[in-house]
Structures are given as C-alpha cells and as structure tokens.
Amino acid sequence: MSTSASRLAAALIACVAALSVVLRVWIVVSGVMAGGRSFLDGLVLVFSYFTIQTNAIVAVVAAACALPGRPDGFLARPQTLAAVTVYIVIVGVIYAVLLAGLRQLTGLAVIVDIGLHRVVPVLFTLYWLAFAPKGRLTWRDPLVWLIFPALYVVYSLIYGALTSRYLYPFANVPVLGYPRALGNAGLILLAFYILGLAIVTLDRIWARKSLSGA
Template identity: 60%
Template sequence: MTGNQRLGCVVAGVIALIAGSAVLLQVLLGVETVQAQGRSALDGIILVFSYFTVLTNTLVTIVAGASALLGERGGFLSRPGTRAAVAIYIFVVGVIFAALLTGLRPMSGLTLAVDNVLHRIVPVLFVLYWLVFVPKGQLRWRDPIAWMLYPLLYVAYSLLYGALAGRYLYPFADVTVLGYGGALANSLVILAGFLGLGLIVVAIDRALAPAKPA
C-alpha cells in the first residue's frame, strides 16, 4: 500500500466516524421528538431513515468505513464505481439542502450541529475524498445508468411513505400541495440531475486518469 493509499484509508475512516456519529445522533434526536408526541421509538426510527439525507449519510458511513478498513481490496463497497456513486448521492444532499431546504425549520444547539454535519460537512468531505484518493480511469459511460437505481427506489419509497403516513418528507414532493403531476415532475427533474452528474463524474474520472504508457 502506498503512502497516498494509507492516507486515503485514514481520511475515509475519519469521514465514516463523522457521518456515522451524525446519523446516530439524528436517530436519537428524532426518536426523542417523536416520543414527545406520544408515538413509539420505532416510529421515530422509521421516520428518520425515511429521509434521503440520513439514508445517504448511512451509505457514506458504510462505504467510507469499508474503504478505511480494506483499502482497495474491499470488494463492491470500495470499488471506484461504488464510491463515485455515493459521492454523487451525497453531493445532491448538499446541493438540494443549500438550494431548497435551508431555513425551512428553525434549529439550534445539537440539532443544528447535527444538521450541518449531515447536509454540509459530510458532502464536502466525501466529494473531496473521491476527487483526491479514489483511483481514476476505471469508470464507464454506462455506469450512471446503474447508479440511478438508488434515487429511483427512493422516489418510489418517498411517494409510498407519504401516501401511507399522510405527510410528505420534502416540500418539492408534497402531493397534497403539488398533486401527483407536480411531485412527479419535480422528481423527474432531480433524477435527470442525478444522471447528468453521473456523466460529469465519468468525464472527470477520465480526465484525471493516469496517462497510459505509449
């Protein structure tokens, strides 16, 4: 293992600890809030893990943790393609929060700190980790199609959750306000953004790939 690979493992480990700790604290805070409303702890856990932000930070924790412990030998979890996909997902978390969700809910103290870690710090750290430490030159132009599975499944789940729970997780997908047409139109725009980002990431990967011997 080269010095750069060792440093990459350390950075991945730090990111896994930060993201994992923030997810755990978010779960505890969410359960506390839900229990104060007279609902069960299980309701709180389901609610917290229904948010794309928490699910994606959990993915970051798993993938970064595997990369820290196993390096480039970690199988599927530490493949360059897997880490590129997770970099896209967590980047979208940061972008959507900054563009559409900032300031919608008043927060302070630990709640605000955890929110900033999940929406701001982890996205920046993991995208930089991908740029600096993940080997380049192994992505294919068809990879972004496969990477769409996670956001597609989430869109379907969030609509189902909203229909069953009577509350929607994000204002841009709130069927009670926008109708199914508006919610689906917004979802399609976001999904198109995922696909476009995937193609950009493949282009960056190829541009940063080591030069092949003549």
Template identity: 80%
Template sequence: MTGSQAAGRLFAALIAVTAWLAVVLRAWIVTSFVMAQGRTALDGLVTVFSYFTLQANVILAIVATACALRGEADGFLTRPSTRAAVTVYIVIVGVIYAVLLAGLRQLTGLAVPVDIALHRVVPVLFTLYWLIFVPKGRLAWRDPLAWLAFPALYVVYSLIYGALTGRYLYPFSNVPVLGYPRALANAALILLAFYGLGLALVALDRALAGSAIRARQ
C-alpha cells in the same frame, strides 16, 4: 501499502466516524422529538430513516468504513464505481439542501451541528476523498444509469410512505399541496440531476486519469 493508500484509509476513517456520529445523533434527536409527541420510538426511527439524507449518509458511512478497513482491496463496497455513486448521492444531498431546503426549519442546540455535518461537512469530505484518493479511469459511461437505481427506488418509497402516513418528507414531493403530476415532475427533474452529475463525474474521472498518464510520461 503506499503512503497515498494509507492516507486514503485514514481519511476514509475520518469520514466514516463523522458520518456515523451525525447519523446516530440525528436518529436520537428525531426519535426523542417523536416520542415527546406521544408516538413510539419505532415510529421515530422509521421517520428519520425515511429521509434521503439519512439513507445516503448511512450508505456513505458503510462505504467509508469498508474503505478505511480494506483500502483498495477488491470488493463491491470499495470499487471505484461504488464510491463514485456515493459521491453523486451525497453531492445531490448537499446541493438540494443548499438550494431548496436550507432555512425552512429553525433548528436549535445539538440539531444545528448535526444538520451541518449531514448536509455540508460529509458531502465536502467525501467529494474530496473521491477526488484525491479514489483510482481514476475505471468508470464507464453506462455507470450513471445503474447509479439511478437507489434514488429511483427512493422516489417510489417516499410516495408510498407519504400516502400511508400523510407525512411527505420534502416540500417538492408534497402530493396534497402539489398534486401527483407536479410531484412526479419534480422527481423526474431530480433524477435527471442525478444522471447529469453522474455523467459529469465519469467525464472528470476520465480527464483526471488522462492527466495522470501524461504526467508520468
């Protein structure tokens, strides 16, 4: 194992610990709040893990853990395409939070650093990990389309969840306020952002791979 690979595994471990800790604390905070309202712990867990932010961070934590343990060993979780997909997901989490959601809720106490970790720290750390440590030149132009599966399924899930519970998790998907045409249009725009960022990541991957090859000549 090279020094770069060892550093990559160590950095992945740091990301994994940060993400897992933030996810567990957010689940505990939300579940405690829900139970204080007279609802069940299960209801609290379903609520917190229905947010795209939590789902994306859990996927990221699983991938980062696999990379910390296995390094560049071949496997689905450690493939460059999988890590690129996670990068797209978590960057969108950070961007949507910064542009549309920051400041909508007044947080206090432990919820503040946990929120920062989930929406800012983890996205920055994993993006740096992808830029510095993930092998380049292994992505295909078709990959971003496959990466859309998770956010597309989430759109369907969130609409079903909202219809069944009456709780719509994000203001841009609030059907009672916006109506289905506007909510679905917003979802389409967000999915387009996922796809566009995916294409940009593939282009950057190829550019960085080309630069590395030229540097070795």
C-alpha cells in the same frame, strides 16, 4: 486506495457521517416519542429521509475503505465510490438550494444538520477526488446509479400515501398534486444523471492526465 492517508481520511469520514446519523436519529426519535408515538415510528421516520439513508451509506462505504486488506471489494469499487459521491453531492446541493432555512434549528440539531448536509458531502467529494482510482468508470454507470434514487422516489410516495407525511416540500403531493410532484422528482433524477455524467467525464480526464504525466 490502500495507503495510510486514504485509510485515515476514510476513517474520519466514517466517524463524522456515523456520528451525525446517530445524533439525528436520537433527536428525531426522542421528539417523536415525546409526542406520544412509538420508538419504531420515530426510527422509520428518520430513516425515510434520503439524507439519512445516504449519510449512512457514506459511513458504511468509508468504514470499508478505512479497513486494511484487499481494497477491491464491492464497497471500495470505483463505481461504488463514484455513485456515493453523486448521492451525497446531491444531498448537499438540494439542501443548499431548496431546504436551507425552512426549519428553525437550535443547539445540537444545528451542528448535526451541518454535518449531514455540508461537512460529509464536502469530505466525501474530496476523498473521491484524492483517493478513488480513476479511469475505470463507463458511460453506462450513471444509469445504474439512478436505481437507488429512483427506488427512493417510489418509496417516499408510498410512505407519504400511507402516513400522510411527505418528507420534502417539493414532493408534497397533497399541496402540489401528483403531476407536479412527479415532475419535481423527474428533474431531481435528471440532476443525478447529469452529475453522474460529469463524474465519469472528470474520471476520464483525470485518468488521461495521469497517464500522460507518467
């Protein structure tokens, strides 16, 4: 975690994620204000998306890993890196399977969209594979990692009820109704959990191979 290569890779990811988030914030807030709504309304809207929240977390975690010094802080812990890997992979998968092509984007928005949904997920996953310490995860960790997406589900439903803006089609309560929207949320949370278990499995296999190779 403290090698020059890992810090350089983390710095690159932090820059890509942060730039993608900043540009998306600028695009969304500018559009909201052009429609007569406030800057704060636009800011709340853009940061209500799980994609933006997760990419912002990636930027912060990667920036922490890029700094020289002690690599054992919370942001650089193996559990934190694995959790963020799960979150950003789900961002990429849900986009590819359910969301790609639903909106017609042009110009800079296309590049930003690719950065948020494709480039950052791939880069951070590769970072976890190459540089995260292995063999320290437990089978309980995937349950802990569910806290963030579960809280997001609650937040998104409250946000939608208060603003009548439902951010994702699979969570659109007026169209789907609460039973189906909650069912979709349950399936997505199950995907988070299954991917978490897969990460722990891979972590343990990787650690055993490293020990046998030594």
